[in-house]
Amino acid sequence: NAGVTQTPKFQVLKTGQSMTLQCAQDMNHEYMSWYRQDPGMGLRLIHYSVGAGITDQGEVPNGYNVSRSTTEDFPLRLLSAAPSQTSVYFCASSLTLPNSNQPQHFGDGTRLSIL
Amino acid sequence: KQEVTQIPAALSVPEGENLVLNCSFTDSAIYNLQWFRQDPGKGLTSLLLIQSSQREQTSGRLNASLDKSSGRSTLYIAASQPGDSATYLCAVAFQGGSEKLVFGKGTKLTVNP
Numbered sequence: 280n281a282g283v284t285q286t287p288k289f290q291v292l293k294t295g296q297s298m299t300l301q302c303a304q305d306m307n308h309e310y311m312s313w314y315r316q317d318p319g320m321g322l323r324l325i326h327y328s329v330g331a332g333i334t335d336q337g338e339v340p341n342g343y344n345v346s347r348s349t350t351e352d353f354p355l356r357l358l359s360a361a362p363s364q365t366s367v368y369f370c371a372s373s374l375t376l377p378n379s380n381q382p383q384h385f386g387d388g389t390r391l392s393i394l
Numbered sequence: 395k396q397e398v399t400q401i402p403a404a405l406s407v408p409e410g411e412n413l414v415l416n417c418s419f420t421d422s423a424i425y426n427l428q429w430f431r432q433d434p435g436k437g438l439t440s441l442l443l444i445q446s447s448q449r450e451q452t453s454g455r456l457n458a459s460l461d462k463s464s465g466r467s468t469l470y471i472a473a474s475q476p477g478d479s480a481t482y483l484c485a486v487a488f489q490g491g492s493e494k495l496v497f498g499k500g501t502k503l504t505v506n507p
Contacts, residue, residue, distance in 0.1 A: 283437070285437075312493075312494070314497075319499065320499065321398065321483075321496070321497035321498055321499050321500075322483075322485075322495075322497040323497075324493070324494040324495075327493050327494065329493075335493065337493070337494055338494070369437055369438070371438075376492050376493060377425070377426075377487040377492065377493070377494060377495045378425035378426070378487045378489075378492035379425075379426075380426065380443065380445050381443075382428060382440035382443050383428065383438075383440060383485075383495065384440070385430075385437035385438040385439070386437050387435075387436055387437040388435075388436070388437050
């Protein structure tokens, strides 16, 4: 059981480039989400999905797109990378929304640097 | 504004000591509170989840308590070990924000042999 798998683990981009961060889970979880973690700040929600075909914005969605074509996969796209998007990105999943009694499962993160 | 605060930001203790990590939150209307562990360069591992109707949860040497009325939670670690060294994060699912967890900034714990 792999849990939540994120790729790549590290990435360096130039300003203006685009890329996709991959996230996959094998636990048949309906809820998936993307957070970013910055020094001196708590994790902040970027986008989330409550099931295949359904996505919505979190608190810091600007500059990012997501899609959920399958239950397993929830990729995060940076449209035109900016230095302010330098961060560590975490994907998380759970059976249902965070307001339930189900814990969140996190991937190991993608460390992204924008030059 | 719904916020989660963890104090202190860092804590260093000798091996074998019992210790308490603190978490406070600004709104008592919550669904649950979770404690996570984060090792350097790794993701978050869920340690304990306390629902709003519960007062505490226990797992091995860990005990988490919840006092909604005062907006506080504590994570008690008994007989600390060097392997407990990590950053501990508190996260709250507030009512009115069921789609996300609000995280504290964490307490970095170092247990010295």
